[in-house]
Amino acid sequence: xxxxxxxxxxxxxxxxxxxxxxxxxxxxxxxxxxxxxxxxxxxxxxxxxxxxxxxxxxxxxxxxxxxxxxxxxxxxxxxxxxxxxxxxxxxxxxxxxxxxxxxxxxxxxxxxxxxxxxxxxxxxxxxxxxxxxxxxxxxxxxxxxxxxxxxxxxxxxxxxxxxxxxxxxxxxxxxxxxxxxxxxxxxxxxxxxxxxxxxxxxxxxxxxxxxxxxxxxxxxxxxxxxxxxxxxxxxxxxxxxxxxxxxxxxxxxxxxxxxxxxxxxxxxxxxxxxxxxxxxxxxxxxxxxxxxxxxxxxxxxxxxxxxxxxxxxxxxxxxxxxxx
Ligand SMILES: *Cc1c(COP(=O)(O)O)cnc(C)c1O
Ligand code: SF4
Numbered sequence: 001x002x003x004x005x006x007x008x009x010x011x012x013x014x015x016x017x018x019x020x021x022x023x024x025x026x027x028x029x030x031x032x033x034x035x036x037x038x039x040x041x042x043x044x045x046x047x048x049x050x051x052x053x054x055x056x057x058x059x060x061x062x063x064x065x066x067x068x069x070x071x072x073x074x075x076x077x078x079x080x081x082x083x084x085x086x087x088x089x090x091x092x093x094x095x096x097x098x099x100x101x102x103x104x105x106x107x108x109x110x111x112x113x114x115x116x117x118x119x120x121x122x123x124x125x126x127x128x129x130x131x132x133x134x135x136x137x138x139x140x141x142x143x144x145x146x147x148x149x150x151x152x153x154x155x156x157x158x159x160x161x162x163x164x165x166x167x168x169x170x171x172x173x174x175x176x177x178x179x180x181x182x183x184x185x186x187x188x189x190x191x192x193x194x195x196x197x198x199x200x201x202x203x204x205x206x207x208x209x210x211x212x213x214x215x216x217x218x219x220x221x222x223x224x225x226x227x228x229x230x231x232x233x234x235x236x237x238x239x240x241x242x243x244x245x246x247x248x249x250x251x252x253x254x255x256x257x258x259x260x261x262x263x264x265x266x267x268x269x270x271x272x273x274x275x276x277x278x279x280x281x282x283x284x285x286x287x288x289x290x291x292x293x294x295x296x297x298x299x300x301x302x303x304x305x306x307x308x309x310x311x312x313x314x315x316x317x318x319x320x321x322x323x324x
Contacts, residue, residue: 002154004186008104011036018057022048027060031113031279034106036184042220051215051247055107061282062108071278073114077316078122086125087133090318094142094173097130098123099161101148104183109244109283111275111312116148123148127164134168142173151180155191162195166203174199175208177240181226182211182218188226197233208236210269215248216260224264231265238269241307243290244283245274251293255300262305273311273322287311291323 001009012018012035019025021040035043035056043052065071081090088096101116101123110116116123134140143165150158165171180187196207209230213219227237239261241248248254258268271294274284294309310319 002189004184004189005154007036007038007184007186011104012040015058022057024048026058027063029058029060029062029279030066031058031062031108032106033058034103036104038222039105039183042217046217050217051253052217054247055109055214055244056105058108059282062279065278065281069278071281072276072314073278075111075275075277075314076312077314078112078115080316082122083133084125084129085121086123087130089133089137089140090316092139094144095133095137095140096144096146097125097150097161098147099125099145099150099157100152102152103147103149104152104180104187107179109242109247109274109277109280111277111280113277113279127160130161131164131167134165134171138170141170142175143171144175144177146177149178149180150176151178151187151192155189155195158192159195162199162203165199165205169204171205173208174205175210177210177212179212181209182213182223185222185226188229190229193229193233193235196230196235200234206236208238210238210240211266212241213239213257213261214241214244215253216256219260219264227264227266236267237265238267239307240270240272241268242272242274243285243293243309245285246283249285249289249293251296254293254297258297258301258305258307262302268305268307270319271307271309273309275312275314287322294323 012021013033015026046052078088081088083089086098101120199205199207230237261268273287273290276284297306309322311322312319
């Protein structure tokens with residue numbers, strides 16, 4: 001096993017483990033639990049009411065939604081554009097490929113929290129099924145690995161996917177969307193860095209990583225160490241964030257997040273309006289409130305540091321700007 005896989009194996013996964021670690025009980029919720037120890041320690045240091053605790057520790061509301069049947073199961077309409085196991089094709093030029101439904105952490109607000117089961121075939125594309133799809137879709141110039149979290153795959157498995165893409169001269173961008181760099185920074189191994197570097201240098205497809213981060217306190221020294229490796233290897237690193245009630249729904253936290261990322265050469269790309277997902281409705285806020293927070297940022301952040309504020313619709317029509 002690689003080191004990051006051992007770290008993952010040592011994570012907190014049961015209510016009892018959470019209770020022992022944090023010294024207080026947690027409500028029973030009908031969703032999986034997973035908190036790697038490094039993150040658990042950060043949560044403890046920040047305090048159990050902090051933005052990290054809210055994102056990763058279970059809350060009673062999750063179960064309430066299940067009972068009342070409120071909230072959406074598929075809030076962004078993944079199902080509408082599903083073209084086979086793990087392949088979603090909504091926009092003409094790019095496809096989402098999900099090689100695994102697994103993640104290194106269970107974000108309580110996750111928009112796919114009702115869809116990502118460990119054995120879900122809907123989020124398991126194989127290299128060969130991906131190849132089959134691309135053979136008949138020359139209009140696609142970008143493959144976006146998502147999940148779950150694509151960096152849950154080991155380096156040698158990931159390499160199979162990258163090798164498979166090498167056959168397609170029309171693929172010019174290869175993108176990874178991942179929570180891993182802020183959760184288990186050890187995942188940014190030298191091998192992974194080398195693989196992505198090679199993709200960019202030898203295969204004519206530019207590799208890019210979009211990290212998922214919602215609060216500047218997620219970006220610590222260990223996280224930066226991993227990301228700097230990629231940046232040194234000329235891999236573009238961008239960030240996407242979700243606006244979440246109680247976590248970052250104030251101007252100063254959003255400002256700090258985007259400004260702090262940009263200072264490290266990580267470009268804020270999207271600010272997602274939260275989805276009204278079943279089990280995550282307690283993070284939801286109205287788009288009018290989002291606009292009140294976002295618009296003043298234009299005045300205090302350089303344009304290249306301000307992400308697009310977007311929302312998704314449950315009918316699967318895709319992202320639209322939440323503010324114009
Ligand atoms: C968000 C998304 C993408 C990526 O869109 P970009 O605007 O290129 O970041 C691609 N496919 C689907 C289905 C998406 O939801
Ligand atoms: S990493 Fe992404 S897909 Fe996984 S639980 Fe968090 S939000 Fe959901």
